[in-house]
Amino acid sequence: MVSATTSTSRDGARRSGPDGADRDGAATPARPRWRERLADPGTWAELAAPVGLVVLVVLFQVLDPTFLTLGNIEAMLAAAAILVVLATGQTFTVATGGIDLAVASTMTFSAVMFGVAFGAGAPVGVCVVVSVVTGLLFGLAQGLVIGYGRITDFIVTIGGLSIASGLALVVSGGQPQSIISTFMLRLSTGGVGVVGYPVLVALVVAAAAHVLLFHTRFGTHVLAAGGSPEAATATGISTRRVKTAVYTLSGTCAGLAGVLLVARIGAAEPAANTQFLLNAVASVVLGGVALMGGRANIAGPLFGALLLTALTNGLTLLGVSQFYQPVAVGSVVVLAAFLSRYQR
Amino acid sequence: MSSPTTTAPRPTGPSEPTGDVLLRARGVSLSFGSVRALKDVDLDLRAGEITAIVGDNGAGKSTFVKCVAGVHRPDDGTIELGGDAVSFRDPQEAREAGIETVHQSLALVEDLAVWQNLYLNRELTKGVGPFRVLDRRGMRAGARDMVSGLSVNVPSTTSRVRRLSGGQRQAVAICRAAGFSSRLVIMDEPTAALGVQETERVEALIRRLRDDGRAVLLVSHNFEQVMRLSDQVWVMRSGRCAAGRRTEDTTGEEIVALITGAKSA
Ligand SMILES: Nc1ncnc2c1ncn2[C@@H]1O[C@H](COP(=O)(O)OP(=O)(O)O)[C@@H](O)[C@H]1O
Numbered sequence A: 001m002v003s004a005t006t007s008t009s010r011d012g013a014r015r016s017g018p019d020g021a022d023r024d025g026a027a028t029p030a031r032p033r034w035r036e037r038l039a040d041p042g043t044w045a046e047l048a049a050p051v052g053l054v055v056l057v058v059l060f061q062v063l064d065p066t067f068l069t070l071g072n073i074e075a076m077l078a079a080a081a082i083l084v085v086l087a088t089g090q091t092f093t094v095a096t097g098g099i100d101l102a103v104a105s106t107m108t109f110s111a112v113m114f115g116v117a118f119g120a121g122a123p124v125g126v127c128v129v130v131s132v133v134t135g136l137l138f139g140l141a142q143g144l145v146i147g148y149g150r151i152t153d154f155i156v157t158i159g160g161l162s163i164a165s166g167l168a169l170v171v172s173g174g175q176p177q178s179i180i181s182t183f184m185l186r187l188s189t190g191g192v193g194v195v196g197y198p199v200l201v202a203l204v205v206a207a208a209a210h211v212l213l214f215h216t217r218f219g220t221h222v223l224a225a226g227g228s229p230e231a232a233t234a235t236g237i238s239t240r241r242v243k244t245a246v247y248t249l250s251g252t253c254a255g256l257a258g259v260l261l262v263a264r265i266g267a268a269e270p271a272a273n274t275q276f277l278l279n280a281v282a283s284v285v286l287g288g289v290a291l292m293g294g295r296a297n298i299a300g301p302l303f304g305a306l307l308l309t310a311l312t313n314g315l316t317l318l319g320v321s322q323f324y325q326p327v328a329v330g331s332v333v334v335l336a337a338f339l340s341r342y343q344r
Numbered sequence B: 001m002s003s004p005t006t007t008a009p010r011p012t013g014p015s016e017p018t019g020d021v022l023l024r025a026r027g028v029s030l031s032f033g034s035v036r037a038l039k040d041v042d043l044d045l046r047a048g049e050i051t052a053i054v055g056d057n058g059a060g061k062s063t064f065v066k067c068v069a070g071v072h073r074p075d076d077g078t079i080e081l082g083g084d085a086v087s088f089r090d091p092q093e094a095r096e097a098g099i100e101t102v103h104q105s106l107a108l109v110e111d112l113a114v115w116q117n118l119y120l121n122r123e124l125t126k127g128v129g130p131f132r133v134l135d136r137r138g139m140r141a142g143a144r145d146m147v148s149g150l151s152v153n154v155p156s157t158t159s160r161v162r163r164l165s166g167g168q169r170q171a172v173a174i175c176r177a178a179g180f181s182s183r184l185v186i187m188d189e190p191t192a193a194l195g196v197q198e199t200e201r202v203e204a205l206i207r208r209l210r211d212d213g214r215a216v217l218l219v220s221h222n223f224e225q226v227m228r229l230s231d232q233v234w235v236m237r238s239g240r241c242a243a244g245r246r247t248e249d250t251t252g253e254e255i256v257a258l259i260t261g262a263k264s265a
């Protein structure tokens, strides 16, 4: 798990958050930090996902003791992996004050392109590259239109959603392509202990994203462009390039998620995958990432993705009708958005 | 004292300036459509001095300042910096030439820490090639030095800007402009939104910049402030640079008369 505290460096006796800011810089150092942090509602917004996750896990375990069996934990982590990858990419677009509504469709399109390459007899390694590059290029195209065409993120990516879904149908002829490959089988079933390979992939992606966001110039520029486009521009940061980059990043994550999706279902299908879009956005919101941009973290959305997966899994275990699951997910998200109101 | 309006007035007498001319504008003109915002503006400013530009609303002060800062490109005329003609395509080029601007909006990112704002787009990195990562420790230490070097009153360089008062924000913005070996710091109405005490602090900060040997270009509506702070005053009236005075050779009344046009240069 990527912890927000692993990378914070000590600064004399003073500690600051991963984004470099104290929540209470003006406070007297004598008082314990944690007490002030607990008094700040912003902390609660950022802690919503991990705290919510613990509450859910305890609740489900009490209601159904099979919830925390090794097998079910393994299943939940595997189910969460794709979502974590999508939510991590999405975090960057939301951090700039945008949103990538095409993530799930890009993933579908990438998966279908994987299938096309596979059907044409390409080695699996090439298919993986095709899938990731498809996502990258689709994200790049969206980013260029948003950054340089100066069209609202929301409009461009809702168009992108439609285009990517359409392209997936066109390219596949509406037909699924089954993928029979030992590599893909091992990717979906193998792993280290309870941690499957997809989970490892997701963790590596999240860790890399954390470094990118908090330990590179690019990450700072993403937060600056999201927090104040005027200030970013005034200091010479190109908000257009930042926009282009974050959508390219989100698309690339979607392409990678496409590979994991193919491995998981053993086929490349032009399915809609709408729930992945909703859950990816929901994970980001649950993770305490400000929808207006400028404030983000990676661990939060990761916990958000785990929470949503645990919620769906637990409800299924308890025999709650599938129909109620979107209702539960939606309610949790609105609750999280409500908490984030206090973040500022 | 008599000065022709076409060339910069040559100050004479006991208050002969000592610093070198850092920025020399000659015949700078700029129109926005049919609005001639600047007409043949001639103006000098010197290192180690605070140069004020005063004038009525719409006189062209901000427009001139933006020409120097690389926001606008003059239609006509020349701007020399340290003897070399410059023509900035964007603010970044002006910044690289050592001209820093404190915008009226301050251009700070509220959710970033003070140190991150001070180093915005000038982040220190360590490592090699594609594996360059931020030198956060170095930047925090540098930020503390920048802040204490100017005796800026900021609670901590790790606080978010959101938590600062108006005066503290202004101080951070000025501190950023002063850092990184800038030669000229431009401030457009730096104290317009501040209370009395905060204004005093910011004025002290501006003086420290001058004492540090930098050129400061100050646009202000506050005559008392101009008389208190500046070494040289330029009066703008409807797009022209109408007059220039050494501050110690003039009075508030004269400046007002020059602004309104009751008195000509
Ligand atoms: N971007 C712009 N587009 C059109 N007209 C402008 C623009 N900026 C300034 N002006 C005009 O130029 C003139 C000078 O404005 P300005 O430099 O802002 O004056 P000051 O700062 O002295 O109050 C005004 O008539 C103003 O309306």
Ligand SMILES: [Mg+2]
Pocket: B061, B062, B063
């Ligand atoms: Mg103005």
